[in-house]
Amino acid sequence: MSTIIEIDEVNKVFATGEHAVKDLSLNIKEGEIIALLGPNGAGKTTLISMICGIVSPSSGKIKVKGLDVIDDYRKTRSMIGLVPQELTLESFETVSNSIKFSRGLFGKKSNKILIENLIKQLSLWEKRNTKIMELSGGMKRRVLIAKALSHEPQILFLDEPSAGVDVELRKEMWEIIKNLKKDGATIILTTHYIEEAEAIADRVGIINNGELLLVEEKKELLSKMGSKTLTIELASKIKSIPKSLSSYHLQLLNNGEKLAFNYKSNDESTGITSLLMDIKKAGIKLADLSTSQTSLEEIFVDMVNK
Amino acid sequence: MINLQAIKAIYVFEMTRTFRTLLQSLVSPVISTSLYFIVFGTAIGSRMQDISDVPYGAFIVPGLIMLTVLTQSISNASFGIYFPKFMGTINEILSAPLSAFEIVLGYVGAAATKSLMIGIIIFITAHFFVEINVLHPIWMITFLVLTCVTFSLFGFIIGIWAKNFEQLNLVPLLIVTPLVFLGGSFYSISMLPDFWQKVSFFNPVVYLISGFRWSFYGSSDVGIEISLIAIVIFASLCMFVIYRIFKTGYRIKQ
16 A cells, blocks of 8 residues: 655644644555544644644644645645544534535535435435534534545545444444445544444554554554453362462462463463463363453553553 | 635635525614614704715715725624634634635625625615715725725634634724724714814724715815725735734634
8 A cells, every 4th residue: 555644753832832743753554544542632633633734733744645735735635534523513504505615615516416425325314404503413423524525535534533422323433434445535533432443443553642652553453462361260269379370470360260361462382281281280170261352442551651 | 726616615605694694684784874864864964064065964875884884894704704713613614725815715705795785785775865976986886895805804804813702893893983983974074173183084994984985976085096095005904914814823723
């Protein structure tokens, strides 16, 4: 995949002195879904605002398809659609007029069929003549997506798309995002929901205090950094862990009913075989075995707290 | 290349808002101006002597049109840009492939059009109360359009500057309205004592009303050329301020 967005040592220092983005460099590949994870105030929204032209970078370069976002702003902005975090909509306008307005803003001629298809795709058809102030939060979120897609952008930014959205709509939105990717769009989303990143992202970036702590393929990240836990259910309770097993750093759980063993799945030797043999030697009988993997959330919390 | 579609989108969007609130946008200024005609034109005017051979009722028509056009231009343009700022929808404008010039053209164009419409409606309404003859119709339209555009530019600046609705009304209420009332809307500057005449010439609105009144009746407090220069200077000043606003991102872009 070729690079569609190049962010090169970008900084943003606000007039208040707040250093919101620090020397951040990142390449975004064409056609991927990248999730930027980070706590509130991490600099995620500032970063995407700089790419979209809402905030001016203090230093550094941002290029979209090789074009500078400041010098060639007309071309770069034409390629980008932005779904903002806040439900910022003209309350007294109808759904369809609001979408038509957005298409016009991006220099595109009115296209009735395209707008109607978009409205249908986002399940807004019944509400097309309804004033935005009469819509629910979820519906407003759909309108924002429709507005962002109205000029057929190649790149879509979704700033906290699931904020204030119920579980059902969230999953529906994931489907919409996946379909957009199938159509060739590049999608950058910022989110608080680790579940969201795990469900739809190809790559994950973790931002904290304006710094990009890591960016990694989601699967690799989970396998590289995610440790696994082997939980051993015992046939009968034990009072303490035998000394012969001390080198495995086991944990005794459920008042002696279970043993937990942490290991790295990508290590050459996990130690599972020798552990099971040593358990047998110690005369402990097993009832069941299960494994679990560290979630992205645990990795995220671990990274941010470092 | 200029983004004509975007200018049209902003313009149509703003004009739609005007027509959605037709009663508030067009009917209310007409009613209030009609009241001025009834009180100053008919009731009091009938007891006033002519000014420069023009009956008082007819004399105040250009001033009244200017009074409404000026205040409407400022309020239309300031509200037009302040509302997206207040609602946060300004970010959509800022992230669109639009130059500052195109944004201004869309908002100021719509605000000026609305004021022009109101000015024309008041002009027509005045015919029901007094007899009016326009000596220089081309100049009358020129002055009207220039005033609508210039004060819409000024309103745009106020809309960007304002941080809340109070500030939005502060300049029109505390500065513009007194300047318009003291700018010769209801009287000729020559009727004032010498000292106040000199003071009045520091009021830019005097030049607008004087020029506009000249286009109606051929008589004015100051020369037509001076009136034109004054309005062009004010328009240029507003354009320079707006240029600086977009260049620095003042109160719109961080």
